[in-house]
Amino acid sequence: MKSLAELKAIKDRVKSSVNVRDDIHGSIRVVVGMATCGIAAGARPVLNAFTEEVAKRKLEHVAITQTGCIGICQYEPVVEIYTPNGEKTTYVKMTAEKVARIVADHIVNGNVVAEYTIGTNTK
Amino acid sequence: MYRSHVLVCGGTGCTSSGSEQIINVLEQEIASQGLEKEVKVIKTGCFGLCALGPIMIVYPEGSFYSMVKTDDIPEIVSEHLLKGRIVSRLLYSETVTEDGVKSLNETNFYKKQLRVALRNCGVINPEDIDEYIAYDGYEALGKCLTEYAPEEVISIIKDSGLRGRGGGGFPTGIKWSLARANDADQKYVCCNADEGDPGAFMDRSVLEGDPHVLIEAMAIAGYAIGASQGYVYVRAEYPIAVKRLQIAIDQAREYGLLGNNIFGSDFSFDMELRLGAGAFVCGEETALMTSIEGHRGEPRPRPPFPAQKGLWGKPTILNNVETYSNIPQIILKGADWFASMGTEKSKGTKVFALGGKINNTGLVEVPMGTTLREVVDEIGGGIPNGKRFKAAQTGGPSGGCIPESHFDIPIDYDNLISIGSMMGSGGLIVMDEDTCMVDIAKFFLEFTVDESCGKCVPCRVGTKRMLEILTKITHGTASLDDLDKLEELCYHIKSNSLCGLGQTAPNPVLSTLHFFKDEYMAHVVDKKCPSGVCKSLLSFEIIDDKCKGCTLCARVCPVNAISGEVKKTHVIDKSKCIKCGACMEKCRFDAIVKK
Numbered sequence: 001m002k003s004l005a006e007l008k009a010i011k012d013r014v015k016s017s018v019n020v021r022d023d024i025h026g027s028i029r030v031v032v033g034m035a036t037c038g039i040a041a042g043a044r045p046v047l048n049a050f051t052e053e054v055a056k057r058k059l060e061h062v063a064i065t066q067t068g069c070i071g072i073c074q075y076e077p078v079v080e081i082y083t084p085n086g087e088k089t090t091y092v093k094m095t096a097e098k099v100a101r102i103v104a105d106h107i108v109n110g111n112v113v114a115e116y117t118i119g120t121n122t123k
Numbered sequence: 124m125y126r127s128h129v130l131v132c133g134g135t136g137c138t139s140s141g142s143e144q145i146i147n148v149l150e151q152e153i154a155s156q157g158l159e160k161e162v163k164v165i166k167t168g169c170f171g172l173c174a175l176g177p178i179m180i181v182y183p184e185g186s187f188y189s190m191v192k193t194d195d196i197p198e199i200v201s202e203h204l205l206k207g208r209i210v211s212r213l214l215y216s217e218t219v220t221e222d223g224v225k226s227l228n229e230t231n232f233y234k235k236q237l238r239v240a241l242r243n244c245g246v247i248n249p250e251d252i253d254e255y256i257a258y259d260g261y262e263a264l265g266k267c268l269t270e271y272a273p274e275e276v277i278s279i280i281k282d283s284g285l286r287g288r289g290g291g292g293f294p295t296g297i298k299w300s301l302a303r304a305n306d307a308d309q310k311y312v313c314c315n316a317d318e319g320d321p322g323a324f325m326d327r328s329v330l331e332g333d334p335h336v337l338i339e340a341m342a343i344a345g346y347a348i349g350a351s352q353g354y355v356y357v358r359a360e361y362p363i364a365v366k367r368l369q370i371a372i373d374q375a376r377e378y379g380l381l382g383n384n385i386f387g388s389d390f391s392f393d394m395e396l397r398l399g400a401g402a403f404v405c406g407e408e409t410a411l412m413t414s415i416e417g418h419r420g421e422p423r424p425r426p427p428f429p430a431q432k433g434l435w436g437k438p439t440i441l442n443n444v445e446t447y448s449n450i451p452q453i454i455l456k457g458a459d460w461f462a463s464m465g466t467e468k469s470k471g472t473k474v475f476a477l478g479g480k481i482n483n484t485g486l487v488e489v490p491m492g493t494t495l496r497e498v499v500d501e502i503g504g505g506i507p508n509g510k511r512f513k514a515a516q517t518g519g520p521s522g523g524c525i526p527e528s529h530f531d532i533p534i535d536y537d538n539l540i541s542i543g544s545m546m547g548s549g550g551l552i553v554m555d556e557d558t559c560m561v562d563i564a565k566f567f568l569e570f571t572v573d574e575s576c577g578k579c580v581p582c583r584v585g586t587k588r589m590l591e592i593l594t595k596i597t598h599g600t601a602s603l604d605d606l607d608k609l610e611e612l613c614y615h616i617k618s619n620s621l622c623g624l625g626q627t628a629p630n631p632v633l634s635t636l637h638f639f640k641d642e643y644m645a646h647v648v649d650k651k652c653p654s655g656v657c658k659s660l661l662s663f664e665i666i667d668d669k670c671k672g673c674t675l676c677a678r679v680c681p682v683n684a685i686s687g688e689v690k691k692t693h694v695i696d697k698s699k700c701i702k703c704g705a706c707m708e709k710c711r712f713d714a715i716v717k718k
Contacts, residue, residue: 001261001265001378001379001380001385001386002379002384002386002387003386003387004262004265004266004269004386007256007261007262007265007386010253010256010257011256011257011259011262013253014253014254014256014257015257017124017125017257018128018247018254018257018258020125020126020127020128020182020183021128021130021182021183021246022183023185023226023228024183024184024185025226027183031207032207034205034206034207035206036206039205039206044161047126047161048126048160048161050126051124051125051126051161052124055124063183063184064126064183065183065184065207066206066207067207067208068206068207068208
């Protein structure tokens with residue numbers, strides 16, 4: 001170890017992988033429906049895409065978790081995003097490709113991606 | 124990138140209740156569900172709630188599973204890790220509320236705790252230096268070497284008010300400045316990890332859960348006093364701690380955090396382990412250094428103090444594991460931050476190992492000045508089986524008992540000494556109404572008699588005589604004269620012994636004599652043991668009108684001391700009875716009493 005910069009480089013590299021252990025209170029929560037219907041419709045790649053995208057952007061205070069069946073199996077994979085102030089957005093018929101945009105627009109910049117939400121898709 | 128981390132406690136407590144097997148089964152199950160690229164299993168150090176082990180936390184949800192069995196693993200993996208459905212029946216019951224799950228930090232056990240020394244225990248993988256670095260590890264060392272002169276480091280430690288956590292409570296900064304002031308071609312930094320007090324295990328938990336903090340702190344100490352070599356004296360009875368510490372030292376060397384020119388400075392530092400063979404006296408500083416030098420671990424008179432002439436006659440500082448584990452945080456967050464916690468003369472936090480008659484056996488860290496009642500009743504969850512609190516023992520064989528009348532005392536160094544106990548290393552053994560205080564004093568005396576190194580007469584012979592008198596008392600053959608003689612011996616041994624072991628050995632007797640004189644009197648005058656512990660003073664009897672003549676007691680009696688016909692009152696032959704209590708345990712009618 002020759003300098004503080006070298007230490008910081010290691011810290012930055014590892015920090016994003018241990019963020020998952022932070023307290024999730026006050027975080028944006030990304031909840032992926034992972035019941036049988038969700039998994040069958042392809043929720044796993046969606047879940048992993050969120051994990052990778054959040055890590056790539058080194059975002060803190062974002063918790064990615066799963067839940068069971070939300071009850072709208074025809075729209076699976078379903079992803080719900082909760083902001084710390086309790087607002088909920090429901091994204092439906094999710095794919096791994098849609099994830100990058102949701103992370104950029106919604107999680108980072110706070111703009112809901114309306115065209116992927118349940119409101120748009122049920123019209 | 125893993126979306127979920129499963130942290131399994133790999134401390135000694137949970138390892139002995141099977142956490143190794145749990146990790147194996149967990150990894151197999153995760154692989155069989157195809158989750159090995161999504162879920163990572165991490166073996167950590169102690170979470171503190173040892174009574175509920177094996178313990179497992181699943182992140183990001185922070186679900187706290189307690190008393191996990193290998194049979195539960197498939198369900199946790201298929202329900203929680205795969206489908207995200209938390210297995211509520213396995214959660215620590217305190218975290219489950221009517222409207223869902225509450226955070227672990229809101230439970231009674233953790234709510235009042237403040238983790239400084241234990242901050243990484245149960246959070247990081249102790250065998251991975253990267254994780255320590257991710258949680259600000261080695262930043263304090265870097266800061267010291269690049270920004271502060273050694274004198275500045277010492278003044279930060281002085282200003283923080285940190286005092287030695289091993290027992291005596293000597294101000295750490297002053298100890299360092301004394302060693303710095305002595306010029307020598309070679310100085311040493313030592314760590315006392317020879318945790319010998321019965322019931323204390325906080326140092327072990329730090330070594331097992333966060334070994335790098337010790338390396339970082341010792342390197343800082345080396346820089347501050349001008350030493351280039353460190354030794355950790357650790358008990359061989361702590362195999363997991365020894366293994367992880369050695370792994371940590373190897374990793375630190377590989378990263379150049381031990382070795383020459385650390386952080387590009389002129390400072391070089393390396394360290395080695397020395398294993399102790401388990402003699403209690405080797406926790407005494409001069410005996411410890413004698414043992415590191417390769418001799419029989421015996422104390423020597425002070426002065427000269429180690430800061431003048433320590434290891435191999437060179438200036439040496441010796442601090443305890445918990446003391447060191449506070450150092451990096453003090454450097455990073457500042458002396459004022461540390462001094463803002465605690466009481467006027469005792470700053471910061473203290474780790475206690477809760478044991479004995481208490482629900483939440485385990486490790487807790489609280490700000491100095493927290494009351495005994497808060498620690499026992501709130502954090503510790505009170506006494507099991509609705510029994511009454513009688514006393515708490517602090518400081519192990521060097522400490523004393525705190526009775527119920529002092530239950531609201533704020534715990535700090537000076538308060539404990541004022542009531543005849545001491546902080547010690549932080550073992551806190553809780554006793555309920557079924558504990559005989561004379562018996563407790565005898566237990567600790569047996570320990571010191573066993574562990575006395577024999578070098579000085581007051582300790583070697585004196586403690587033996589004390590034990591003989593205590594044995595007489597518990598057998599009901601002592602006189603009031605013996606009580607006076609016992610007290611006199613206590614003062615004699617305290618003032619004449621060579622080292623701390625002897626000087627403090629009478630404390631358990633003195634403090635019980637002071638607070639529980641009535642129990643001693645009951646043994647000596649009435650020949651009774653009020654708590655029903657001392658066998659020689661007990662007798663078992665059958666109450667006539669409660670006995671139904673079921674013959675159960677007669678059948679379980681191992682020495683055939685009970686006789687009687689079916690459906691008629693039975694009788695115990697006291698000359699045959701060995702007072703094992705088997706009959707009393709078996710009787711369904713509460714017809715057998717001990718007096």
